[in-house]
Amino acid sequence: MTVDRLGPDERGALAAQFALGLLEGAELTQARGLAASDPAFRAEVGRWSARFSPLLDRVEDRMPAPAVWQSIMAVTAPLRSAANDDLPDLRRTVARWRLASGGLGAIAAALALALVTRPEPVAPPAPQVAVTTPMVATLAGDDPAPVRLVANWDPAARQLIITPAMTPAIEASKAMELWLIPADGRPRSMGVMPAEGPMRAEIDPAMGAMLDSGGTLAISIEQSGGSPSGTPLGPVVATGKLVAA
Amino acid sequence: MGIPDLKLPAPAATAFPLATPLGMVLAMDNNRPVSDDARRELAALLPAIASGDRQAFARLYERTSAKLYGVALRILRNETEAEEVLQDVYVSVWRNAGRFKVERASPITWLAVLARNRAIDRIRGRRPTTASLDEAGDPASEDLSALELLENADDRKALDDCLDQLDESPRRAIVSAFLDGASHSQVAALEQVPLGTMKSRIRRALIALRNCLET
Numbered sequence: 235m236t237v238d239r240l241g242p243d244e245r246g247a248l249a250a251q252f253a254l255g256l257l258e259g260a261e262l263t264q265a266r267g268l269a270a271s272d273p274a275f276r277a278e279v280g281r282w283s284a285r286f287s288p289l290l291d292r293v294e295d296r297m298p299a300p301a302v303w304q305s306i307m308a309v310t311a312p313l314r315s316a317a318n319d320d321l322p323d324l325r326r327t328v329a330r331w332r333l334a335s336g337g338l339g340a341i342a343a344a345l346a347l348a349l350v351t352r353p354e355p356v357a358p359p360a361p362q363v364a365v366t367t368p369m370v371a372t373l374a375g376d377d378p379a380p381v382r383l384v385a386n387w388d389p390a391a392r393q394l395i396i397t398p399a400m401t402p403a404i405e406a407s408k409a410m411e412l413w414l415i416p417a418d419g420r421p422r423s424m425g426v427m428p429a430e431g432p433m434r435a436e437i438d439p440a441m442g443a444m445l446d447s448g449g450t451l452a453i454s455i456e457q458s459g460g461s462p463s464g465t466p467l468g469p470v471v472a473t474g475k476l477v478a479a
Numbered sequence: 480m481g482i483p484d485l486k487l488p489a490p491a492a493t494a495f496p497l498a499t500p501l502g503m504v505l506a507m508d509n510n511r512p513v514s515d516d517a518r519r520e521l522a523a524l525l526p527a528i529a530s531g532d533r534q535a536f537a538r539l540y541e542r543t544s545a546k547l548y549g550v551a552l553r554i555l556r557n558e559t560e561a562e563e564v565l566q567d568v569y570v571s572v573w574r575n576a577g578r579f580k581v582e583r584a585s586p587i588t589w590l591a592v593l594a595r596n597r598a599i600d601r602i603r604g605r606r607p608t609t610a611s612l613d614e615a616g617d618p619a620s621e622d623l624s625a626l627e628l629l630e631n632a633d634d635r636k637a638l639d640d641c642l643d644q645l646d647e648s649p650r651r652a653i654v655s656a657f658l659d660g661a662s663h664s665q666v667a668a669l670e671q672v673p674l675g676t677m678k679s680r681i682r683r684a685l686i687a688l689r690n691c692l693e694t
Contacts, residue, residue: 255657290658295545
């Protein structure tokens with residue numbers, strides 16, 4: 235079928251079939267191409283979609299599991315939008331991974347509950363002063379396999395949340411330990427990641443002040459329970475700089 | 480529903496008692512379009528969401544998610560996939576709420592169409608990689624401003640009346656495509672006719688439908 239040769243009726247019918255989702259194979263590819271390149275066709279698809287939308291009233295409501303909302307909260311909070319472009323995608327990946335893993339409940343619930351129950355400002359937040367700026371970091375490493383974690387520091391709640399997206403395979407006797415390396419270059423332990431899921435840590439004011447001023451977060455592989463020496467002994471598998479959210 | 484410890488203020492004006500189970504508040508029965516008050520209240524949430532109001536976001540979710548989940552689940556028939564669609568739509572709303580035209584469009588329709596289109600994309604083998612509202616080229620990218628036109632009970636009645644004028648077979652096919660995600664070959668199988676026959680029936684019916692709706 236050559237679209238150029240379609241009369242207005244046929245063209246409208248193609249837009250309608252596309253809006254209905256009937257098209258398959260070559261016709262679907264063609265319609266997608268047309269929708270991408272031709273605003274008039276795209277608008278026609280939109281009109282058809284609007285015409286059919288009252289049909290959706292016939293669909294029975296179904297209650298989604300509470301975990302879905304918790305996951306949405308985890309993905310969208312606490313950042314409205316991130317300065318770092320890959321961050322939203324990564325956080326989305328994290329949430330999707332949690333959904334897909336099926337073990338969403340406990341993990342996301344803990345994370346999201348913390349986010350949900352935190353008092354929210356009623357008015358849109360005023361421009362924030364430096365001391366209360368939430369910080370984020372994407373901790374990344376690729377040796378020998380990709381490792382990705384997302385860190386969120388909420389100074390108001392003094393809460394640091396580390397959400398794993400891709401974690402290294404480690405022995406049962408080992409654990410991932412989180413370190414803050416502030417301006418003085420001396421690593422401070424921020425705690426040991428649980429075997430699964432995010433780490434949520436209450437941070438004392440002194441350490442919180444260090445997080446507020448930025449620095450680098452790093453993950454090293456230590457014996458379970460963390461490095462006894464108080465400094466990282468094992469290999470560092472991921473690092474990332476804290477930036478204002 | 481399970482949004483623990485999040486105290487929501489009572490809506491200023493609503494046709495529905497608060498004791499109604501959340502999510503069922505805006506359940507739309509056949510031929511019972513959402514009330515103007517309820518629609519306005521929903522529409523008012525979107526600018527608040529655009530400015531980062533998470534309570535407004537929670538309320539929008541409470542009032543619309545059961546509809547959206549029903550729509551996605553009916554098409555995908557898989558809870559995990561329907562949950563992912565739901566998440567995609569609301570994350571997208573959180574990021575793009577400012578683009579919604581408050582004055583005219585119906586939020587629940589807008590959201591339900593978004594969920595429906597994303598579900599269709601999935602079963603047609605296209606998984607959107609970002610939560611953008613305007614991915615070029617897939618049905619979810621359609622010009623959603625067209626939905627602003629769809630606002631009143633007359634439009635609903637007009638669609639019902641015009642669908643009633645179609646032959647039964649293409650009418651069933653059209654409804655099944657929109658609500659169940661059936662493709663041409665699937666409706667042909669359901670109607671037990673050759674694919675070419677089904678496609679020409681549907682094309683003719685769609686042209687008739689448009690003529691009916693535009694007069």
